[in-house]
Amino acid sequence: MDFLSRWVNKPVGMGVVKKGPGSRQLPIVFVFLLPGIFLFLVFNIYPLLKAFQISFYDWSIVPTNPSTFVGLDNYAQALADPIARLAFRNTVLYTMITVPGQIVLALAAALLLNSIVRGKVFLRTLYYLPVITSWVIVSLLFRYMFQSPNGFINYLLVNVLHLVESPIGWLQSASTAMIPVWLLGIWKGIGWSMVIFLAALQTIPAEIYEAADIDGAGNFHKLMRITLPLIRPTLVFVVVMLIIGGLNVFLPVALVTNGGPLQQTEVVLTYMYHQAFDFLEFGYGSALAFMMAIFIVSLSFIQLRFFRQPEEIF
DSSP states (O other): OHHHHHHHEEEETTEEEEOOHHHHHHHHHHHHHHHHHHHHIIIIIHHHHHHHHHTTEEOOSSTTSOOEEOTTHHHHHHHHOHHHHHHHHHHHHHHHHHHHHHHHHHHHHHHHHHHOSSSHHHHHHHHHHHHHSOHHHHHHHHHHHTOTTTSHHHHIIIIISOOOSSOOOGGGSTTTTHHHHHHHHHHHHHHHHHHHHHHHHTTSOHHHHHHHHHTTOOHHHHIIIIIHHHTHHHHHHHHHHHHHHHHTOOHHHHHHTTTOSTTTTOOHHHHHHIIIIISOOHHHHHHHHHHHHHHHHHHHHHHHHHHSOGGGOO
């Protein structure tokens, strides 16, 4: 107790200055944070550092076999690998298609929900359901829908709408195999962006729109001159997060196409997975992962600098 009293009450000259309750509780806060910090270091930071080390080795999974240090050979191999370049191109193309699709449809849904009075909670829940649905379930569902010749999409196109004469081999052709993956990415991500946009729209004062109505502004002008500028920080956040998520696409490709046909639909993470766990090339797989991580971090930094308000740029 004497130690606690001396720690809490700090003598200054002839008197005693008592510290506030926040200073008194600081060590207790650290006690509660320690388990989380420990788990984060063990399950996040240590595997990250270990994978970085593995990327410089011809890593052997067998403990008795020594791993050979190869320096930057794994990174050089990734730069020269045509399948790795194809996987990178597919990853970027997936991001370029799904991110604008999600943003446009999510913003349209948010504007619609923000304008109605009744049924807002029900529709918001309905739009958000795909977000909480398992990636595995919806990926397998989309794979079934686009199967040839007996999938639901072919049945709809051939037997119901009569738009084509014969079933389309969606997953058998490299030119069409990524279409189900793109559609799945857009459909599943609309609800998440919509909720964020809707929250931003509800912070805009109604008086601004009323003043615009008095001035005779139409819906398009209100969208371009009022809505989008006022939700710009939210829009920047959504764009950055969706691009990061798009560049990390893995499950829908792995479950719908598995990189086929003939590795033409590989993305970076599926190719990395196949190299590491199918061919036991853990060093090469780790190098691919870190090259992608460097690209994502650099792109995110550029986005934040580019979308920053002009007055914030020094």
